[in-house]
Amino acid sequence: MAINIPELRQKFSNPGIAELDLIARYASLPEDERRGRMFDAFAETGLPGRRVEGWRWTDVEAAAARLDGTVAPVVVPALSQPHDATVFALSPTELETPEQLPDGILVHRRDVVPALAEAENIPMAALAGSLCQYKDNAASIVIEITAPLSAPVYVNWVGQSADTNFSRLAIVVRSGASLDLVESYCGGASLSSTLVELKLEDNADVRRSLFHAGDAHEIMTATALVELAANARFVQTILSLGSLLSRFETRIGHTGTGSNATLNAAYLCGADRHCDITTFVRHGAPSCVTRQMTKGAVLAGGRGVFQGKFLVPRTIGQFTDADMQHQALLLEKGAEVFAKPELEIYADDVECAHGNTSGALDDEQLFYMRQRGIPLSRARALLTEAFVSEALASASPAVRDALHDTAREFLSEMHG
Amino acid sequence: MPVMLELKDLIASVGDDEPKTILNGLSLNVPFGEVHAIMGPNGAGKSTLSYVLTGRHGYDVLSGKALLDGDDLLEMDPEARAAAGLFLSFQYPVEIPGVPVMTFVRTAMNAQRAVRGEPEISAPDFIKQARLVANELKLTPDMLMRPLNVGFSGGEKKRLEIFQMRMLEPRFAILDETDSGLDIDALRTVAEGVNVLRDEKRGMLVITHYQRLLDYIKPDKVHVLSAGRIITSGGPELALRLEKEGYDGIVGEAA
């Protein structure tokens, strides 16, 4: 075997048990220069922990050490899908594709491992990139959208074992094409990292709606790298109920004039659930728009994290219009929320704003509702649902009601 | 008539950090079927009384009794008091963003019914009744779809309070300055809405600063509240006297 495990271990400082497993897994895959680069990039931090920039509040290293491999994580049901939807199931070894693809959707299987460019500096993305390997020697899968689609496309990320789960998917949306994309992340692996690379060409239109729920034995990170060409429109909506540790990291690059991004997310964390919403938006072209609204509600023992950054370079970032809002509700004592909104602006003719609040439900509102006979727990659920629903309004019509129902169900189980 | 609301020597304080005694031995009986008015200067404790009776957090009863039809209100959660038939029309109605009026009222109605062991109201019945009542109160169907009290004018909020009262059909209603901020037409509309609920099984406390409302909602009795206690009581003529002479005279006389 060409890959030398002891040599690999040298690249990590003090590898833990989980990291040793990852090294062994890497060594079992076909050797490839790009794969090697990504794994080296991952090795620089290993599983990221509190000392790694951007991972202070989402400590994968510590959580991995607490993982109890004997407990198989629970698979949560995915969102229901309309009969005309195109449904893909993506497991760590295969993209299950419908026999007949509608016009406008092509699936390409490639045997080259694609490079990751500067996103290598996201350790979990580098990990997914280096450990993704589909069967029949396919190293990468690309879904190509060539026309405006009339029905939604579902990608259900399926965990296969109590072990680990790494997959990578590229989606290219051609000029003028449109895609209503629904992704369910519903657990099933102790440690998973997924990577989606989305490329929107000029005037492409993508609505991406994500749902995640996982149990208290599951670490999951989902990274999306999104490139928006001129006048592309991208609307993303996430509902996450968290897991032992979960993180949705989205990097948006506005690369063509006049592109438009909406980034909405709602996290609802009960006891022993952690959810991290991290975004980075680079306004690398003039006159681009970003609207971001993240809402969170956290119960005792739950933890929410929001990290958002807008980078607006000089000259090319001129006429940027960007707004970032994060609002969290701490529903009980012992709920935790950490937030870091950042604007880094070098262009001078821009409109950029951000807001960040966290607090409890309003006592006056609660009393008013109870005076009308609404029990405290129901009053809290109603107010919380109303609070988060703003962030879910942008979801695909195919799943919008289901997301609201999921949020309502979660909240109806919380106690006064 | 037997007593419906019985308040005896209520002493209550307000505030969590530095409690301040506001009600100073308040006693009052409202028999079944009667409407009593409570008048008094600003700061007398009128709203405090309404919050004490409905169980708002931070309003602590140090001693005394408050019974509704024999049931001890002070032992119950706010929602249980509501289910027992107690309703407060708030002096300052609270905005509930994201919860439409219809959703809110139906949730409240069914929650109360559940406690009383009654079946839920069906959606069509609810909508029918809501339309009818809204129409009487000159509220448009569009208003009922909007989040409760959000973006409503002062007068609209007061009409929405009466809308809720009419829908919930409480046994005992407290109206806390429902007349403030209403023009004369709105005042008449609101009063008519209130009068519909007057019958021998119900009772009402109408808190007001001015006599005007009492031209439309005729009280059986008028009480003057000052410095946390009832200092004098009388018939409707007492309200007229207050209007003419002001509070200073009567408060001074009683002291």
Ligand SMILES: Nc1ncnc2c1ncn2[C@@H]1O[C@H](COP(=O)(O)OP(=O)(O)O)[C@@H](O)[C@H]1O
């Ligand atoms: N939450 C509170 N904290 C402290 N003092 C209060 C509070 N609410 C009312 N008070 C005081 O109690 C007194 C009575 O107030 P209130 O009952 O609102 O009077 P009214 O309704 O008769 O005008 C006033 O002096 C007021 O300042």
Ligand SMILES: [Mg+2]
């Ligand atoms: Mg008052």
